Each structure stands twice: as structure tokens, then as C-alpha cells.
Amino acid sequence: MNPTILREVALRRVDGFHSRAVALEEERKRIQNEIDAIIETVIRNAQLVGTTLTRAATDPVLSKRGFDTVIVDEASMAPLPLVYLAALLAETRMILVGDFQQLPPIVQAPESSELANRWLGRDIFSQACIDTLDLPLDKRDWRADLWEQHRMAPGIRQFASEKFYGSKLRDSFDGDRDDDKRWAARAPAGHAVCLVDTTSLGAWSQRSPGARPSKFNIYSALVATELAEQLVQEMDRDRGNLGSRPVGIITPYRAQANLLRVLLAERGLAMLVHAGTVHSFQGTESEVIIFDFVEEEPFWKAGPLLLALRR
DSSP, X not given: OOHHHHHHHHHHHHHHHHHHHXXXXXXXXXXXXXXXXXXXXXXXXXXXXXXXXXXXXXXHHXXXXXXXXXXXXXXXXXXXXXXXXXXXXXXXXXXEOOOTTSOOOOOOSOTTOHHHHHHTSSOHHHHTTOOSSSOOGGGTTSOOOOOEESSSOHHHHHHHXXXXXXXXXXXXXXXXXXXXXXXXXXXXXXXXXXXXXOGGGTOOOEEXXXXXXXXXXXXXXXXXXXXXXXXXXHHHHHHSOOOSOOEEEEESOHHHHHHHHHHHHHTTOTTTEEEEETGGGTTOOOSEEEEOOOOOTTSOOXXXXXXXXXX
């Protein structure tokens, strides 16, 4: 066929595709406008709206309506600027729910950045000077403390209470739950919290390569994996039906979490043991939790939990 004719045919086809693409884009915009109108109507008439802090700060539909009360959950993890922007939506009051002894906001900036640490690394409890167990007299009505827990075995509660909550935390039950009795009967008997000292292994920590290095420790990962495998075997002998991931391994570092997943997969435990970072475990439960600290020379860093253990 004549090249000129081929070129004209190709151009006509391209023009046709372009026209079709323009028509589809117009249709997409029309449908999106209808969806946006429905969302705006629902939000405008709803008595209760759930959203993220980021969307609350950026969505014009939310900012236009305002709310009698704004409740912020996991307030200890919320960056201060987003908390302040959420406060602008509150017409009557704002309630912040969280625990200043738990996870702080995530700061993706150099540790030496003073401004980042000041405005992104501190939580609202610290900013309001109510991040101590014993509040000053003039601020005791700023915070309502909940001291009764409904989840942990008494031994775990006792450990957390003594190390972080001034021995004020109490149980909502008498320690007579079947699961608590079953685990208390295992070695070491009566201890719901067991510390494993790896000092004699001569372990060391390393940093992963890349723009955002993360620490890992092969020795502690092997110990955590071995413990998880033993626990799974014990549970299997007890019940014969383990359910979904009854054991969890938590670690502060992304590189260590990745290493743990590889080791668990090699042992055929990926469907029975969940390994992840502290942040990825938020809202997740397991019957037994193994915490892999990773910390060892030459990159040793004392976090709050390690410092509490040394007290």
C-alpha cells in the first residue's frame, strides 16, 4: 500500500483515539462531579463523620461544615499541625484520646532538625504539659485517666504498670480466665512476661543500605524465630487448631521485620506468625507477642522500653 495512504489511515485512527479519550475524560469528570456532590450531601447531613487527620485538614467539604465536637483517636501519634487544623473544625469542644506513653508521631526528617522535632516529633500531651503521671494542680481537669484494662494477662499488666504507669494500672478481672491459667502453667511458671538475654551470643546490629537505612540483627532475628516456632508447636499440641497467626513478632525496625518474614517463610511459619514493625501492629492482637529489640553494638540505642527494663 502507498506510504502516504498508510500515513493518512494512521492519522485518522490516532484522531479517533484522541476524540474517544477526550469523550471518556469528560464522562469521567461528570461521574466524579456526581460522586463529589453525593459525598458533600452525605457529610453535610451526617450526625457522625469518621475521617483521617490528613483529610480533615485538606478536604474543603469537611472544612466548610464544622462540627459540634471533634474527637481525635491515637492522639499521641498525631503531628501537632494536624491536631491544630482538626481543632479548627470544632465549634464547641475537642476530645483527644490517646496514651502519651505509647507511640509518638512519625518524623521523616533528620534527627538534628530542631524545627521538625519541635513541631512534628512532639505530641499534644507534651505540648499541653500534661505528659506526666502526676499532673500539676492547675491542669488536673485537663486529662481524664483510664486505669482499668480489659485485655492483658495480670502479669503483663503488672509489668507495664510498674515500668510505665506508676503501678496505677489495674485489671478488670481477677486473673481467672482460662487462657491466663494455661499460660501461667508453662515454664517459667507464673510469668506472663519473660525476658530473653542474648548477651552471651556476641550479636551485633547492622544498618541496611539506601537513602533511609534501617537496623537489623541476624542473631536476635534467629532467636525470635526459634522462639516463635517452639510456641507454635506447643499450641498445636495443646489445641490442634491454631487459628490465624497466634504468635506475633514485633520489632522497631523495618529491615528487621523484613528479615524476620524471610526466616519465618523458610520455616513454613508465614501463615502462623505475624512479623512487623511497632506501627504496623497497631490494632492487631496475637495470643503471644515476641518483642525483638535488635539493639546491639555498634549501633546501640537506648529507647524508652530498654531504659525502663534497666531501672
